Amino acid sequence: MDLILSGIVLPLLWWELSSAQVVYSVSEEVREGTVVGNVAKDLHLTPQDLEARRFEVVSGQEYFGVSLKTGALFVSGRIDREALCSKAQKCSMRVEAMAQNPLVLYRIEVNVVDINDNAPLFTTGRHILNITELSAVGERFTLPAAEDPDTGSNAVKSYKLSPNDHFALEVQAGEDSVSVEMVLKKVLDRETQPVINLILTALDGGRPPLSGTLEIVVSVLDVNDNPPVFSQSLYKVKMMENAAPGARVLSLSATDLDEGPNGEIVYALVRQSSAKNSELFSINPQSGVITVKGELDYEVDAAVELRVEAKDKGQPPKSSQCKVLVEIVDINDNPPEIVVTSLSGSVKEDCREGTAVALFTVSDKDGGKNGVVHCSIVGLVPFKIESSYKNYYSLVVNGPLDREDVAVYHIAVKATDEGTPSLSSTSVLTVHIADVNDNMPLFPEPFMNVYVKENSPAGVVIGNVRAQDKDVSENAQISYALIGGLPFIDINSETGDIYSKQSFNYEELKRLQFQVQATDSGSPPLSSNVSVSVFVLDENDNSPVLLAPYSEAGSVSTESVPYSAEAGYFVAKVRAVDADCGYNALLSYHLTEAKGTNLFRIGSSSGEIRTKRRMSDNDLKSHALVVTVSDHGEPSLSATASVEVVVVESVERVQPSLRQVPLKEEAFSDLNLYLLIAIVSVSGLFLLSLVALAAARCCGSGGALGSCGAPVVTAHPDGSWSYSKATQQYDVCFSSDTLKSDVVVFPSPFPPPADAELISINGGDTFTRGHTLTSAGKM
Known part of the structure; x- marks a missing residue:
């Protein structure tokens, strides 16, 4: 079928942007893919605009689509005018298309042109007429009318009757219907031809025309020659649509000049092509009173046409018909209906005012003031309603949005008509506020301290940093990183756990200072820092170390004390150091005597060995002392030194015996001299090294x-x-x-x-x- 296209551009205001309404025409039943018109050209858009702005059909997409490459509006589904518009003279489809960035709604009206795809159809295939032979020439007989779903020129336009000698066909075309009557043109003679078989053909105005047929059987009867006659051919009456079943509509009266049974009239509603009229009303066969039988609905039918037949009881009976037009008076019995045609799943919290969130239509099936509707928003929300075109509305942003304050809005849109009493309906539009990355991760404090014991194994978690981000989803996914690489510390980027990469030694490393940065996954990402100080806590892992001359393991140092020494005489001093700190490095000295009386004492803090009292003859001449140096750690570590104290008459007298060795002159050779010089030199260097080490580690005069x-x-x-x-x-x-x-x-x-x-x-x-x-x- 050929495509009929026409484009009319009408001005239309859509939100704050200027747009237009385009009108096209297309024949029904065209094949899918048929181009209706070029939307891009008629809307002054380019194909690039269609793709960039994601141009799409949002209403009527089951029938039409738009090619984003060419801008052509094409048919995407079967279009059946009779299914869409029934018997309406004009069938118009409203198609809505939407482009984004900025969001614009375009109205496209497509007029569906009827084609002759339906043949006229009679409700029954056979119609029987009982006509008396006394019927006068010119008498009319109403025939059933054919129905054709098509409209305009494709509807039923003419009838023709099969050739015969007795009847001619007369067609009367009204505004909404065509009545067909068969006119007697020659007197009937039952004895000559008791039954006449005719074919009634209904033709529509299509090219080529389609037709339907009805078999008419005329039975020629005798006697009753006067039909009932109504006072008027058309009756008009008004009924409220809320009329209860049984309500009186109209009383009809027909007269018959005949007497007896031939003059007794029976009334009946003539069943037409649609059976719904007989379901809405009923008529009393004897009185002719029409009453309401079903539920009247102005929104379904604003007017109902009834055809009433009056038939006498003659043999054969005669009948006549009249029309009754019942106008249904509207009452406000339908609340407004809100239909959301487009609803954004979410809107960003930083969107500007005037951004469209949803599109919806409001309709009311009632007429007059009962169908005039006003829309409003219930409650205080940062949104407002704007009327875009007739009963089309848009919900737009009317204030600042903050997802951290309100993440979801349930917006109640209320539609109220002007009826008395007025009716209203409410629809809740749910709008989710989409998060933007407007909150940086925050640490509870800008500084934090972490403590770790020395000698802790590598890989142990020593602390944790945790930041909070008020945003959600990716904008709240936080990763952690060290600012400036450290060879000792690493961090888990997901959990914020800080762990050591090696074991710490307090004596080598006491404190680490670094910064941790928390960065979210937003675009662009936001970050903040926290300063972290890691303090290494000392463990008691170093024993006291004795200094010379008591530092050699297993050696026994000899000290001399004169017999005349008074109480408090200084004998020797034991010194020691501890690499630990604080409590773990606090040393105390204790003296253990192997035997003898309690003659000596040692300062617990100084390590000085002194006599407690004067010597007596009962005291031993030699005393083996064991000095224990202990720290105050847990557990305590210690070291020992052995000191042998010899009691002599005089210190000057004992020195030669300790230091001089009698040698024979002849036995002291040159080789022995060189050997002695070498031993003394090595011993001197070793002693200087010990003194330098002790001086480096000892502070103050006391150690x-x-x-x-x-x-x-x-x-x-x-x-x-x-x-x-x-x-x-x-x-x-x-x-x-x-x-x-x-x-x-x-x-x-x-x-x-x-x-x-x-x-x-x-x-x-x-x-x-x-x-x-x-x-x-x-x-």
């Missing part, structure tokens, strides 16, 4: 409690990291009286851990473990 210098490693944002040597010393100062001394331990440069505790030693010495050590004695 060192512990030297706790350790570097601080700091990571920089540029990716570099550096060491800074932070030295922590514990200086021990002694008075001339070892028993009365002050011990001052300087504090650590970082805050104490949560488990720090205050400890008292010997009843008077107090310090905070791992932080500050102070010992005060009597002066």
Whole structure:
């Protein structure tokens, strides 16, 4: 079938943008793919605009589609005019198309042109007429009319009767229907021809025309020669659509000049092509009163045409017909109907005001004021309703949106008509607010401290950072990274767990400083930083180390004491150092005598060995002493030194015996001289090395409690990291009286851990473990 196209562009206002309405025409039943018109050209768009703006048909897509490459509007489904518009003279389809960026709705009206695809059809295939032979020439007999779903020129246009000698056909065309009557042109003679068989053919106005036939059987009867006659051929009456069943509509009256049974009239509704009229009304056969039988609905039929037949009881009976037009009066019995044609699943929270969120139509089946509808939004929301075209509306943004405050809006749209009383309906439009990345990850605090014990295994989790992001989905997916690489620390990018890459030694490394950056997955991503300080906590993993001359393992040092020594005589001093710090490096000295009376004592803090009393004849001449040096760690570590104290008459007298060896002159050769010089040189160098080591590790005149210098490693944002040597010393100062001394331990440069505790030693010495050590004695 040929395509009939025509384009008419009408001005139309859509939201804040200017658009147009295009009118096309297309024949029904065209094949799929038939081009209706070029939408891009008529809407002043280019094919590139169609693709870029995602041009699509949103209403009527089951019948039409648009080619994004050519801009052509084409048929995508079967178009049956009779199914769409029934008997309406004009069949118009409204197609809605939408383009985005900016969002614009285009109205396209397609007029469906009828084609002659339906033949006229009679409701029955056979019609019987009983006509008396006394019927006068010119008498008319109403025949059933054929129905044709097509309209216009394709509807029923003419009838023809098969050739015969007695009847001619007369067609009367009204505004909405065509009545067919058969006119007697020659007197009937039952005795000559009791039955006449005719064919009635109905032709439509198509090219070529289609037809339908009806077999007419005329039975020629005798006697009754006067038909009933109505007072008028057309009756008009109005009925409210809420009329109850049984309500009186109209009383009809017909007269018959005959007498007896030939003058007794029976009324009946003539069944036409549609049976719904007989379902809505009924007529009393004797009185001719028409009453309501079914439910009247103005929205289904605004007017109902009835055909009433009056038939007498003669043999054969005579009949006549009249028309009754019942106008249905509308009442406000239909609430407005809201139909959402397009609803955005979500709208970004940073969208500008005026952005369209949803498109919807509002209709009311009632007429007049009962069908006039007004729309409004129930409650306070940042949206408003704009009327775009007739009963088309759009829901647009009318204020700032913030997903973190309100993530979903349930917008109640209320439509109210102007009827009395007015009816209304409400539809809830759900609008989800789409998140944009407008919130950066935030840490609870800008700084945090992490504590790890030294000697902890590599790979252990030492801390955790956690940031929160008010956004959702990808915008709230946080990854963690170290700013500036460190060889000692790494971080899990997903969980924020900080773990060590090696075991820490407090004596080498005391504190690490670095920054952790939390970055979300938004576009563009947002981030924030937290400064992390890792403090290494000291463990008691170093034993005390004795200094020369008591440092050689297994050796016994000999010291001399004169017999005349008074109480408090200085015998020797044992010194030791501990690589640990704080409480773990606080040393105490204890003396163990193998045998003999209690002659010697040692300062628990100084390590000085002195006599407790004067010598007596009962005392041994030689005393083996064992000095134990212990730290205060848990568990405590210790070292021992052996000292042999020999009691002599005089120190000057005993020295030659200890240091001089009688040699025979003749036995002292040159080789022995060289060997002696070498031994003395090596011994001197070794002694100087020990003295230098002791001087480096000991501070003050009395000796060192512990030297706790350790570097601080700091990571920089540029990716570099550096060491800074932070030295922590514990200086021990002694008075001339070892028993009365002050011990001052300087504090650590970082805050104490949560488990720090205050400890008292010997009843008077107090310090905070791992932080500050102070010992005060009597002066």
